[in-house]
Amino acid sequence: MELRNRPRRLRISPAMRALVRETTLQVEDLIYPIFIVPGTAVKEEISSLPGQYHVSVDEAVKLAKEAYDLGIKGVEIFGIPTYKDEDGSSAWDMEQPVQQAIMAIRKEVPELIVISDVCLCQYTSTGHCGHVEHHEVINDATLPLLCNVAVSHAKAGAHMVAPSDMMDGRIAAIREALDAAGFSHVSIMSYAAKYASAYYGPFRDAVHSAPGFGDRKGYQMDEANRLEALREVEQDIIEGADIIMIKPALSYLDIVREVRDNFDCPLAVYNVSGEYAMIKTAAAAGLVDEKRITLETLLSMKRAGAKMIITYHALDVARWLQENSVEI
Numbered sequence: 001m002e003l004r005n006r007p008r009r010l011r012i013s014p015a016m017r018a019l020v021r022e023t024t025l026q027v028e029d030l031i032y033p034i035f036i037v038p039g040t041a042v043k044e045e046i047s048s049l050p051g052q053y054h055v056s057v058d059e060a061v062k063l064a065k066e067a068y069d070l071g072i073k074g075v076e077i078f079g080i081p082t083y084k085d086e087d088g089s090s091a092w093d094m095e096q097p098v099q100q101a102i103m104a105i106r107k108e109v110p111e112l113i114v115i116s117d118v119c120l121c122q123y124t125s126t127g128h129c130g131h132v133e134h135h136e137v138i139n140d141a142t143l144p145l146l147c148n149v150a151v152s153h154a155k156a157g158a159h160m161v162a163p164s165d166m167m168d169g170r171i172a173a174i175r176e177a178l179d180a181a182g183f184s185h186v187s188i189m190s191y192a193a194k195y196a197s198a199y200y201g202p203f204r205d206a207v208h209s210a211p212g213f214g215d216r217k218g219y220q221m222d223e224a225n226r227l228e229a230l231r232e233v234e235q236d237i238i239e240g241a242d243i244i245m246i247k248p249a250l251s252y253l254d255i256v257r258e259v260r261d262n263f264d265c266p267l268a269v270y271n272v273s274g275e276y277a278m279i280k281t282a283a284a285a286g287l288v289d290e291k292r293i294t295l296e297t298l299l300s301m302k303r304a305g306a307k308m309i310i311t312y313h314a315l316d317v318a319r320w321l322q323e324n325s326v327e328i
């Protein structure tokens with residue numbers, strides 16, 4: 001029998017494969033997370049995230065410049081404060097590392113998009129993402145605190161705030177607070193479908209944000225739920241989110257695809273710390289080719305429908321994409 005359709009014809013060479021490639025990974029897709037700590041001239045590797053660092057403001061500026069020079073368009077700022085209290089008031093203190101880093105990066109790398117994480121877990125003495133009463137996170141009492149954080153980041157110069165707390169109604173509250181403070185131009189990237197995942201372990205070590213009691217399943221999503229993610233996304237879009245995020249990414253690509261198919265809002269994913277650490281650990285043991293598996297992993301997120309990928313691999317990937325030998 002004569003075969004008229006031979007798919008292998010379109011796989012005969014790198015040039016042919018590139019010509020028909022349906023999905024591409026570009027440096028413009030990447031957002032690089034930076035962890036800010038108090039002090040000066042601090043650059044200490046994070047043991048749970050090999051190749052990632054706790055950096056002081058001055059060193060954060062250097063990292064931001066490096067990212068920008070590699071073609072990366074955005075960074076997301078996380079921080080460890082100098083003090084913690086019950087409601088996490090250091091999160092909106094303009095003298096704290098995050099606000100100082102935002103200001104410094106905006107001044108020194110003005111074309112780089114600066115995104116700020118809006119949450120309370122690394123700032124509260126409880127390690128939870130909101131106001132706590134009797135071991136319960138109180139949703140509505142948390143909203144004004146999150147608004148304080150978002151407005152302080154906007155005052156520091158953030159282009160975009162990214163609420164990661166998963167409180168009900170926080171997008172509407174933050175949008176209203178930003179507008180009232182004169183920051184209607186500051187956009188919101190919502191952690192719209194953030195699951196209560198075991199993949200966050202290395203991150204919590206990095207920002208010292210493990211909960212002091214219980215867990216976060218009372219406000220982060222159940223990993224078994226699909227339709228709930230669509231409801232969360234729809235609600236956040238209605239409330240004013242400019243960009244929607246799914247977190248984690250790798251085990252939730254089905255959710256990414258469903259959100260892409262049902263909504264036309266720009267879509268981001270967070271390639272989280274556990275996903276990163278697994279690749280780094282396997283590569284260090286000689287079990288996988290780090291470059292190939294990283295690029296394949298990130299490409300899967302693009303193929304599922306994400307436009308933006310927040311990833312600790314960003315600097316390495318940006319370098320790899322500059323190499324002529326990379327086929328991705």
